[in-house]
Amino acid sequence: MELLKDKILTEGRVFPGQILKVDGFLNHQIDVTLMDRIGEEFYAAYKDRGITRILTIESSGIAIACSVARSFGVPVLFAKKSRSLNLGNDLYTATVTSYTYKKDYQVTISRDYLSAEDHVLIVDDFLATGNAMLGLLQLCRDAGATVEGVGICIEKGFQDGGKILRDQGISVTSLAIIDEMTDDGKIIFRD
Amino acid sequence: MELLKDKILTEGRVFPGQILKVDGFLNHQIDVTLMDRIGEEFYAAYKDRGITRILTIESSGIAIACSVARSFGVPVLFAKKSRSLNLGNDLYTATVTSYTYKKDYQVTISRDYLSAEDHVLIVDDFLATGNAMLGLLQLCRDAGATVEGVGICIEKGFQDGGKILRDQGISVTSLAIIDEMTDDGKIIFRD
Numbered sequence: 001m002e003l004l005k006d007k008i009l010t011e012g013r014v015f016p017g018q019i020l021k022v023d024g025f026l027n028h029q030i031d032v033t034l035m036d037r038i039g040e041e042f043y044a045a046y047k048d049r050g051i052t053r054i055l056t057i058e059s060s061g062i063a064i065a066c067s068v069a070r071s072f073g074v075p076v077l078f079a080k081k082s083r084s085l086n087l088g089n090d091l092y093t094a095t096v097t098s099y100t101y102k103k104d105y106q107v108t109i110s111r112d113y114l115s116a117e118d119h120v121l122i123v124d125d126f127l128a129t130g131n132a133m134l135g136l137l138q139l140c141r142d143a144g145a146t147v148e149g150v151g152i153c154i155e156k157g158f159q160d161g162g163k164i165l166r167d168q169g170i171s172v173t174s175l176a177i178i179d180e181m182t183d184d185g186k187i188i189f190r191d
Numbered sequence: 192m193e194l195l196k197d198k199i200l201t202e203g204r205v206f207p208g209q210i211l212k213v214d215g216f217l218n219h220q221i222d223v224t225l226m227d228r229i230g231e232e233f234y235a236a237y238k239d240r241g242i243t244r245i246l247t248i249e250s251s252g253i254a255i256a257c258s259v260a261r262s263f264g265v266p267v268l269f270a271k272k273s274r275s276l277n278l279g280n281d282l283y284t285a286t287v288t289s290y291t292y293k294k295d296y297q298v299t300i301s302r303d304y305l306s307a308e309d310h311v312l313i314v315d316d317f318l319a320t321g322n323a324m325l326g327l328l329q330l331c332r333d334a335g336a337t338v339e340g341v342g343i344c345i346e347k348g349f350q351d352g353g354k355i356l357r358d359q360g361i362s363v364t365s366l367a368i369i370d371e372m373t374d375d376g377k378i379i380f381r382d
Binding site for chain 1: 205212214215216219220221223226229249250252254256257258260261266267268269271300303304
């Protein structure tokens with residue numbers, strides 16, 4: 001998606017440790033017009049898949065999910081993060097290991113809002129190691145829901161998440177895949 | 192707002208401790224059509240105030256803020272919650288005491304995205320004690336930004352937050368004010 005790549009090149013900032021900050025338009029301050037264009041892109045890619053729910057994870061996936069859900073005319077469901085292991089029987093729960101913080105946390109959704117009838121498009125701002133995404137896939141499996149695809153704004157192509165998901169046969173649509181970020185701040189996209 | 196009150200009456204659930212669960216449409220699963228109607232309500236109330244930013248706090252304010260921002264044609268900015276006290280000089284920071292968890296946490300926004308030029312509408316899903324809202328007001332004061340108003344979906348009128356804000360001269364627009372929730376689950380709105 002050229003508009004997103006242009007935004008990343010003009011407003012993104014690269015920091016040591018392969019960190020890309022896009023908090024001016026994606027995950028702190030949010031450019032809602034861009035979100036809506038992203039929503040249309042994912043709608044074009046998955047409109048024939050009978051999508052019933054857009055699933056994401058708090059917090060930075062929520063804005064994107066809302067624009068995608070508007071395009072599809074379906075609800076958003078966002079998984080919550082929790083540090084507690086004892087969360088009750090009315091939730092689907094999966095454990096995620098945070099790459100950044102080297103700690104485990106739980107992701108949960110209420111059993112009321114996801115079932116075997118659902119056809120789910122999962123969306124998020126970033127895909128890197130894929131750990132959070134594997135947690136969301138686990139929640140869908142536990143609910144018996146069908147995952148029709150995964151829609152990502154920015155995939156870090158130099159980390160394993162995309163490969164892990166595609167090797168499982170999951171349809172992954174990334175609007176921008178970064179193959180390299182150089183020490184002097186240059187961002188190189190995959191063609 | 193009758194549509195929101197109807198949703199609360201038909202889908203909300205009251206739990207002991209004056210807890211209202213509206214996670215079927217507002218803060219877990221999200222009804223985006225309802226969010227857009229809420230956005231239009233707040234636009235109607237504040238459209239003449241020169242709003243430049245919609246400010247909220249993660250996570251459950253983000254969906255509402257995005258719909259409000261779309262109506263105004265301005266960006267969203269969401270404050271982040273953190274447990275760390277040592278957060279660096281590039282952030283505005285305020286301390287909030289959680290009524291639910293009896294713990295302090297920090298709310299932060301980047302100095303890059305809020306300034307004395309800004310006219311801010313703050314929005315959130317709930318107003319109860321007002322502690323989180325006081326934190327957001329502090330961040331705006333530190334930035335020198337003008338707070339034009341506070342837009343709330345559901346105000347718990349039996350708690351102090353609304354009174355505290357209005358006593359400070361802040362324009363608070365609540366789309367549904369609950370005066371009482373009875374032990375048998377009845378919800379009584381203020382007229």
